[in-house]
Amino acid sequence: MIRLGVMGFGGRISSMINHVFREVEPDIRVVGIVDPDEEGARSRLAECDKADAVFYTSTDEMVRQAKPDALAVGTRCNLHTPYAVEAARYDLPLFLEKPVATSMEQATALEDAFAASRCQAVVSFPLRVSPLCVLTRQYIDEGAVGPAEHILGVNYVPYGTCYFDGHYRNFAVTQGLFLQKATHDFDYMSYLMGSTIIRVAATAQYGRVFGAPGARGKGMPAGLVCSQCDDALVCLESPENRKRNGSGGTDQDHPCVFGVDCGSPEAGMNEDASNALLQFANGAAGVYTQVFYSRRDSGTRGSTISGYHGTLSFDWYTNELKRVRHHAPFSDTIRAGGGMSHFGGDHELSQDFIGLIRGRCKSRTPIETGIQSVYTCLAAKESAETGRFVDVRQVGSTPV
Ligand SMILES: NC(=O)c1ccc[n+]([C@@H]2O[C@H](COP(=O)([O-])OP(=O)(O)OC[C@H]3O[C@@H](n4cnc5c(N)ncnc54)[C@H](O)[C@@H]3O)[C@@H](O)[C@H]2O)c1
Structure with missing residues (x-):
């Protein structure tokens, strides 16, 4: 059995673990998770992991107590480096979501941390x-x-x-x-x-198409969602019209893509x-x-x-x-x-990660x-x- 510790058990990494890693290695178990949203993370656990997965407040505590064979980082972008720098302290194989850093400070800190480490990573580049x-x-x-x-x-x-x-x-x-x-x-x-x-x-x-002023010629108010918008009947981005037009994107109620809270070129x-x-x-x-x-x-x-x-x-x-x-x-x-x-790439990443844990192959990423x-x-x-x-x-x- 492979024991996996996960920092940030969100949508992407849970789907990789539950469907892709497990396809390559059915005997993989999530034994530890660091994620402040325990309820959300629990709802993404596969049936076979529900009994074993324990939530921890830090990577260190998780590594010491859950004794994982490998780690995976699936937080949002800005937390990839902090968790990867922590992971570099252990010699455990690491699956790391991209982008691996979001600033020069983070990227150089990551480079320094891995220069002094034997931790091998599979970066999620399918x-x-x-x-x-x-x-x-x-x-x-x-x-x-x-x-x-x-x-x-x-x-x-x-x-x-x-x-x-x-x-x-x-x-x-x-x-x-x-x-x-x-x-x-x-x-x-x-x-x-x-x-x-x-x-x-x-x-x-x-800000020419999405965000203020957007394609609609006006910035829509911050916090606006389709269900509260007077324009939902005519807006091409409302769930109804996306469904009618087959234009893709979520068909659930969502924040306005023309909202001023998409940001501004200056900010x-x-x-x-x-x-x-x-x-x-x-x-x-x-x-x-x-x-x-x-x-x-x-x-x-x-x-x-x-x-x-x-x-x-x-x-x-x-x-x-x-x-x-x-x-x-x-x-x-x-x-x-x-x-x-991901055009077969997720399966290949999974082969690499499981192979790395088993000592059978090197990471190609x-x-x-x-x-x-x-x-x-x-x-x-x-x-x-x-x-x-x-x-x-x-x-x-x-x-x-
Ligand atoms: N490689 C790919 O092709 C690919 C595809 C999709 C997404 N991604 C990457 O995956 C990452 C996650 O995206 P997602 O859609 O799964 O996001 P998500 O919001 O579903 O998951 C993020 C998880 O991190 C948790 N989290 C928040 N703060 C935390 C903290 N301090 N410590 C630990 N966990 C914390 C959240 O509770 C959540 O469970 C993004 O950075 C994205 O770029 C990569």
């Missing part, structure tokens, strides 16, 4: 380990494009309203959508290009869309775009990688990889099986990948704020 991404990397390694010179990453998020009508709207916790979303994409793009990103120029659009808010130009350490270049007001069939996430000899492009939504040979009259399309959580991606996201955020190119701090370096 895209990097998804079979389609791994196959693309294999093609690149086999010379499908020659040296990879360029990557275009796109992310048209069809469920982007969750960043404005749910807990993700809280900028103080997320620090924006480079850290929240692009952390995955910068990570897998670096993996595909076989190189880290060293310089970024970025732009972001705020900080999630962006409607953002873009980054990327320079890689090996001389390759890249472009990345993420758009959060896309809906329905506009959902697209994937990359086009090119070099002198060919072009590869894949999209997780269509689950296809296209290979074009530039100098031979052949092109082909490979189709992957569908229907898997170690702590360095999470920290390097945060450094890239922080550079993008700073660039969007200042309008300047920003050098990306590199893991293991001490910038002057």
Whole structure:
């Protein structure tokens, strides 16, 4: 049996444990939890964990008393670093949600903590380990494009309203959508290009669609929810109209996506869309775009990688990889099986985590990948704020 201790037993980590970890290792039990919302956390426990799971007030108490074989951090973004720094004190395998940090102070503290630790982490980056991404990397390694010179990453998020009508709207916790979303994409793009990103120029659009003044031309009052809104009949974001239009997002009563409490560009808010130009350490270049007001069939996430000899492009939504040979009259399309959580990436992360606990394999998303991606996201955020190119701090370096 694997005994798991969890800091922050919320929606994402409970679903990973109950459905994905347990699929790989049926004999895993949640034996300890640190979470101030005991009632909420208990309601997410699987039947088999209800008897064994004990709630603790600190990681230290949990590790000493519950004696877990491994730890998992599933809090919201701003608490990932504090808990991971604590976890680094123990030699236990760690599953760590992304982004692994939300500020430079946190990221460097995390790097320091792990430099002095033997704790091995699986950072929750399902895209990097998804079979389609791994196959693309294999093609690149086999010379499908020659040296990879360029990557275009796109992310048209069809469920982007969750960043404005749910807990993700809280900028103080997320620090924006480079850290929240692009952390995955910068990570897998670096993996595909076989190189880290060293310089970024970025732009972001705020408050043009969501938040004040919003697409509706006026900022809606703070605290407004659809059930109390006079506009619910005509508003495209009311539960009724989302259902009628099949436009996605929660169909429960929710905070207004046009509310002034989404934040402001000055005080900080999630962006409607953002873009980054990327320079890689090996001389390759890249472009990345993420758009959060896309809906329905506009959902697209994937990359086009090119070099002198060919072009590869894949999209997780269509689950296809296209290979074009530039100098031979052949092109082909490979189709992957569908229907898997995070395009199969969650299952792969789970294999890695269980394998790490069992001493059978190494993490393919170690702590360095999470920290390097945060450094890239922080550079993008700073660039969007200042309008300047920003050098990306590199893991293991001490910038002057
Ligand atoms: N890797 C992925 O693809 C992926 C997907 C979805 C979410 N996430 C990440 O998962 C994280 C959690 O998101 P969620 O939707 O599950 O949130 P959630 O609110 O459902 O879960 C957070 C949990 O942390 C608990 N918590 C609050 N304060 C705490 C504290 N001081 N100590 C311990 N626990 C505390 C809450 O009570 C809650 O149970 C986010 O950071 C998000 O970025 C990652």
